[in-house]
Amino acid sequence: MSSSAERVRERLRGVAVGLLTPFDQHLDVEYEKIGDNAESLYDSGIRMFLAAANISEYHSLSHEERVDVTEASVDALPSDACVLAGVGGSTANAKELIRAYDRVGADAMMIMPPDHTYLHEQGLLQYYRELASVTETPLVPYVRGFDPSVSYMADLTRLDGVVGIKYALPDPVKLGAAVEAGADDVVWVDGLAEPYAVSFWAEGIEGFSAGVSNFRPEVGLELFDALSDGDWGRARKLRDACLPFQNFRDRSGHDNDIPGAVSVPTVKKGLELAGLHGGAVREPLRPLTDEEVRRVETIYDQLLDDVDQLVD
Secondary structure: OOHHHHHHHHHHOOEEEEOOOOEOOOOOEOHHHHHHHHHHHHHOOOOEEEEOOHHHOHHHOOHHHHHHHHHHHHHHOOOOOEEEEEEOOOHHHHHHHHHHHHHHOOOEEEEOOOOOOOOOHHHHHHHHHHHHOOOOOOEEEEEOOOOOOHHHHHHHHOOOOEOEEEEOOOOHHHHHHHHHHOOOOOEEEEOOOHHHHHHHHHHOOOEEEOOHHHOOHHHHHHHHHHHHOOOHHHHHHHHHHHHHHHHHHOOOOOOOOOOOOOHHHHHHHHHHHOOOOOOEOOOOOOOOOHHHHHHHHHHHHHHHHHHHHHOO
């Protein structure tokens, strides 16, 4: 077991915050603002950071921008922080991205959910083997957007280089079965943020990705401590405080029927309300309407009131 693999496992046992990509009014990346956000979140106690992730608008970034976003994140953070960088696409392109991330010092590779129309579980496993063949850096596959078998997920935990699984299926029963069937040295992470942290913890997760905690990190840190201490009542109260904001993120937005369309601009607005950098969004997303902005502001104010009563 390499020291780098064990270090990534340790950091996965916590709160993983996404570093969103701030775009200016011309939709160019403002790299220095990524660093500002990372430094502020680190000072709040966060140690695991997701760069070029879904919430970072991964699919709207070019190859070069993904590398530069990751480099900006790595450069802004002390050595005890861990940067998990998003990787996806064809095998050749993903290998190229992994090599680039290795050059800029990413601590681990988050292999993005497959965006292919047609999938085969054995083909996916081979995809991960191919990616592992070009790096010594740990891999964290992201399971989302398809319905894999328990045996597939168990096999995934036994691939060389895999140290964690980011699980983002709304099925705690399947999660528990996969944890039981999988390798003992792989860390399972809740990829559906605070709303699922309590139920998923009971099934074997050891960390979770941020929702509200992307801009109010104290909420996630308190929730993690409550779960670690087995204080289920407190954990549920902290989770419940997050639900109005997280439920709003699931909405389709104005003149649209696709759910979740407001998710990223809503978190960016949360960042701005917290004094951090949010910025514009690129297509195929749209900014919030004025009415939606007012609603997010109201939810944010209520969140602060609730959190003030719960966080030490």
